[in-house]
Amino acid sequence: MKLFDKLFSGMRGGVHPEGRKDLSAARGIRVLPLPQKLFVPLQQHIGAPAMPVVNVGERVLKGQLIAAAQGNVSAPVHAPTSGIIVALGDHVAPHPSGLPVPTFTLACDGLDEWVALQACDDPFALEADDISVRVAAAGIVGLGGATFPSALKLNLSRGVQTLIINGGECEPYLTCDDRIMRERATAIVEGISLIALAVAAKEVIVGIEDNKPEAIDAMRSAARASSMKVVAMPSMYPMGSEKQIIQVLTGQEIPAGGRPADIGVLVHNVATAFAVHQAIRFGRPLISRIVTVSGGAIKSQCNVEALVGTPVQELIDFAGGYSQAAVRMVLGGPMMGQHISNTAIPVVKGSSGILALTSDEIGHDEASPCIRCSTCVRACPVGLLPLEMAAHIRGSDLSGAVDLGLKDCIACGSCSYVCPAHIPLVHYFNYAKGDLAAQERSKLKQEATKKLADARSERIARVERERAEMMAKRKAAREAKERAAKEAAAKAAEETA
Amino acid sequence: MNPIAHSPHAHAPSSIGKVMLTVMLALSPATLFGFWLYGWPAINLWAVAIIAAILGEAFVIRIQQRAVRPVIMDGSGILTAWLLALSLPPYAPWWIAVLGSLFAVIVGKQIFGGLGQNVFNPAMAARVMLLISFPLEMTTWGAPSPLSSPNGLNLLEGLRVTFLSQPIDGMSSASLLGHVKTEFTRGIGLDQALAGHYVPLDALAGLRTGSLGETAALFLLLGGLVLIARRIITWHAPVAMLLGVAVPALIFSLIDGNHYADPLVHLLSGGVMLAAFFIVTDPVTSPNTALGQFIFGLGCGLLTWVIRTWGGYPEGVAFAVLLMNAATPLIDQYVKPRIYGRDRKGAALHAKKGT
Numbered sequence: 001m002k003l004f005d006k007l008f009s010g011m012r013g014g015v016h017p018e019g020r021k022d023l024s025a026a027r028g029i030r031v032l033p034l035p036q037k038l039f040v041p042l043q044q045h046i047g048a049p050a051m052p053v054v055n056v057g058e059r060v061l062k063g064q065l066i067a068a069a070q071g072n073v074s075a076p077v078h079a080p081t082s083g084i085i086v087a088l089g090d091h092v093a094p095h096p097s098g099l100p101v102p103t104f105t106l107a108c109d110g111l112d113e114w115v116a117l118q119a120c121d122d123p124f125a126l127e128a129d130d131i132s133v134r135v136a137a138a139g140i141v142g143l144g145g146a147t148f149p150s151a152l153k154l155n156l157s158r159g160v161q162t163l164i165i166n167g168g169e170c171e172p173y174l175t176c177d178d179r180i181m182r183e184r185a186t187a188i189v190e191g192i193s194l195i196a197l198a199v200a201a202k203e204v205i206v207g208i209e210d211n212k213p214e215a216i217d218a219m220r221s222a223a224r225a226s227s228m229k230v231v232a233m234p235s236m237y238p239m240g241s242e243k244q245i246i247q248v249l250t251g252q253e254i255p256a257g258g259r260p261a262d263i264g265v266l267v268h269n270v271a272t273a274f275a276v277h278q279a280i281r282f283g284r285p286l287i288s289r290i291v292t293v294s295g296g297a298i299k300s301q302c303n304v305e306a307l308v309g310t311p312v313q314e315l316i317d318f319a320g321g322y323s324q325a326a327v328r329m330v331l332g333g334p335m336m337g338q339h340i341s342n343t344a345i346p347v348v349k350g351s352s353g354i355l356a357l358t359s360d361e362i363g364h365d366e367a368s369p370c371i372r373c374s375t376c377v378r379a380c381p382v383g384l385l386p387l388e389m390a391a392h393i394r395g396s397d398l399s400g401a402v403d404l405g406l407k408d409c410i411a412c413g414s415c416s417y418v419c420p421a422h423i424p425l426v427h428y429f430n431y432a433k434g435d436l437a438a439q440e441r442s443k444l445k446q447e448a449t450k451k452l453a454d455a456r457s458e459r460i461a462r463v464e465r466e467r468a469e470m471m472a473k474r475k476a477a478r479e480a481k482e483r484a485a486k487e488a489a490a491k492a493a494e495e496t497a
Numbered sequence: 498m499n500p501i502a503h504s505p506h507a508h509a510p511s512s513i514g515k516v517m518l519t520v521m522l523a524l525s526p527a528t529l530f531g532f533w534l535y536g537w538p539a540i541n542l543w544a545v546a547i548i549a550a551i552l553g554e555a556f557v558i559r560i561q562q563r564a565v566r567p568v569i570m571d572g573s574g575i576l577t578a579w580l581l582a583l584s585l586p587p588y589a590p591w592w593i594a595v596l597g598s599l600f601a602v603i604v605g606k607q608i609f610g611g612l613g614q615n616v617f618n619p620a621m622a623a624r625v626m627l628l629i630s631f632p633l634e635m636t637t638w639g640a641p642s643p644l645s646s647p648n649g650l651n652l653l654e655g656l657r658v659t660f661l662s663q664p665i666d667g668m669s670s671a672s673l674l675g676h677v678k679t680e681f682t683r684g685i686g687l688d689q690a691l692a693g694h695y696v697p698l699d700a701l702a703g704l705r706t707g708s709l710g711e712t713a714a715l716f717l718l719l720g721g722l723v724l725i726a727r728r729i730i731t732w733h734a735p736v737a738m739l740l741g742v743a744v745p746a747l748i749f750s751l752i753d754g755n756h757y758a759d760p761l762v763h764l765l766s767g768g769v770m771l772a773a774f775f776i777v778t779d780p781v782t783s784p785n786t787a788l789g790q791f792i793f794g795l796g797c798g799l800l801t802w803v804i805r806t807w808g809g810y811p812e813g814v815a816f817a818v819l820l821m822n823a824a825t826p827l828i829d830q831y832v833k834p835r836i837y838g839r840d841r842k843g844a845a846l847h848a849k850k851g852t
Contacts (some may be wrong), residue, residue: 262848373780383834415507
């Protein structure tokens with residue numbers, strides 16, 4: 001109880017959106033039947049897109065590397081099943097823009113034939129470096145939604161005090177982490193231990209929201225033999241946000257502009273831990289993930305294990321299609337997920353949920369004037385003044401919004417969720433952040449242009465100067481010559497005289 | 498194709514209209530009690546105030562060529578008129594209510610740019626305007642004549658009081674604070690002044706002379722607690738306001754009980770209870786943060802006590818609220834929440850590598 005109180009005082013603000021997890025929480029993970037075609041984008045992570053290493057027309061095996069990481073921040077991509085690469089071209093992106101992105105099209109041959117895998121019988125005998133090399137090779141990225149390359153995080157977090165495993169899953173509707181904890185706890189715990197080994201963490205805490213008692217029980221019994229602590233956290237959004245879960249479980253805050261490693265903490269998602277286990281123990285790269293298909297407009301909500309690249313429509317069909325017209329399709333959770341307008345988009349490594357929502361569930365209305373009720377101030381888990389920031393942004397005063405802490409905003413959407421005036425606050429903030437980034441880019445561009453212009457005018461000046469010098473030299477030479485000729489003529493005249 | 502919607506794709510089931518409606522419901526017990534206590538004139542005055550506010554607001558919105566319906570339907574103008582009516586003497590003539598309501602919604606609110614833009618609480622601004630412009634009408638109090646009592650007025654008599662300014666025989670009375678102030682000018686101390694005028698239990702129940710809806714301390718408290726429970730308001734401003742009145746009252750009454758009324762007299766008289774739960778909690782004109790709201794409430798309470806004790810007017814709630822309204826932007830400038838990962842001054846916290 002004391003711990004609970006301590007936890008409760010840990011996070012400021014937060015909201016209690018209606019969970020709606022009961023729609024899909026009782027449905028066990030089912031494997032989606034193999035689709036005809038998969039659409040595997042080259043970029044499914046934060047950083048540089050992967051570089052293709054196979055050719056169109058080539059047959060690939062399940063788990064075979066088809067695009068390699070390039071640059072410091074990147075992750076490789078593997079074939080999710082065996083088949084022929086029929087195209088490498090543009091396909092609609094899993095993004096609200098719906099713009100085309102470079103994507104492999106893989107015609108599945110139905111054999112699901114694995115490539116030779118490098119399994120490991122005693123993973124705990126591996127060196128720390130070896131673990132992160134294997135995690136990098138497996139293309140593992142943060143499966144909580146951020147999709148930051150996991151191996152990079154391991155390398156940046158050597159020797160941290162605390163490893164936190166995020167089983168918060170605070171987004172409404174989503175039950176993919178809940179199910180994976182209930183059904184694959186032993187594998188997750190081994191994955192966690194491997195991560196702990198890779199970064200030499202001194203303590204390990206698994207944080208799970210208390211609305212998932214079965215998952216807590218499953219994880220506790222799987223972790224009994226180890227020293228890791230499984231902690232029930234109060235159910236509150238955004239408990240699963242990195243900054244908030246650290247605050248709640250350790251009482252510490254990440255310094256502004258810093259990373260968790262700055263205070264000796266590393267956070268990984270439970271599904272990432274499972275992926276690490278698969279990669280180290282069996283050598284399997286990350287080619288599938290658990291996706292929750294839910295929302296009031298879905299006939300039979302469920303949790304499915306889908307191959308990366310599976311079109312979203314296949315998952316919806318698997319869930320029995322729609323029970324009524326969906327007003328909005330969302331990729332991810334309802335609080336931070338993205339509106340999609342095309343179900344041909346593929347499931348990617350970061351896709352946690354596919355929601356088909358009815359207008360009752362969205363519950364949005366026209367915005368009315370702000371009455372300064374400061375409900376948003378109370379809801380903000382970061383301690384910002386959303387109403388003031390929005391007022392500055394509306395007046396095009398971005399620097400005023402930055403002074404108020406715009407850059408500390410985690411875009412969790414709590415303010416927009418609670419606003420009785422239905423003002424799209426977080427939309428303002430994301431717009432302003434985008435505008436600031438654009439301004440910064442154009443400033444850099446301007447500076448670069450100025451540098452080039454300066455260099456050009458300097459070059460022109462130098463050329464002018466050099467030419468003038470040369471002219472002067474030539475003139476001097478000519479004059480010297482003329483003088484010499486004159487002198488010679490004079491001398492000659494003298495001699496003749 | 499529908500435009501791209503931004504997250505969140507879920508929304509709390511709340512709206513401005515619902516907020517205003519909840520506040521009106523919370524005001525109802527005290528209002529109904531006022532109706533019972535003062536009878537038909539009070540009901541008339543309340544109705545006139547609200548109708549005037551609706552028509553006045555509709556008129557100016559029309560002039561601005563904006564949609565009238567959403568503005569009227571958000572309920573904020575009605576609530577403003579309602580609060581103003583509760584602070585008026587129950588037997589005041591109809592034009593007091595009309596003038597007050599029009600001033601509140603037009604000058605107090607719409608001229609500033611409408612809902613959410615006004616600097617001063619419209620109801621209190623209107624009350625102060627009325628008090629300064631029509632001191633006689635605003636300080637003519639009637640003794641309670643409950644609807645159920647034999648000397649209660651019937652509808653017709655009530656209409657005569659409100660619309661024809663018919664004087665009520667033998668019913669003129671003084672509010673407690675006004676009475677005390679008058680007695681002080683005659684050199685009479687509190688021990689005699691309060692005798693027969695102040696019965697704490699009656700004051701608690703609201704059975705006293707005063708404004709239409711300000712007397713029922715218990716019902717106002719009840720309404721305030723409902724609003725706190727429904728998370729429409731927080732405890733900070735109300736508690737601070739009550740403390741701001743009670744603490745100096747306690748100290749000074751302990752020093753000289755014959756000149757300074759005790760805290761209970763202050764809390765249970767005038768508009769303190771109404772203001773604490775329904776006026777200083779007005780979101781538009783109060784600070785954003787919990788601490789800011791506490792400071793704001795405390796200032797309102799303190800100024801109320803100061804004006805009552807040393808000022809020219811017997812009651813100071815409306816003046817105190819307006820003064821603190823003016824200070825709200827200043828409070829918001831200096832009182833801000835600490836941002837995650839930063840200290841109070843906004844500098845990043847120091848990184849401390851695992852111990």
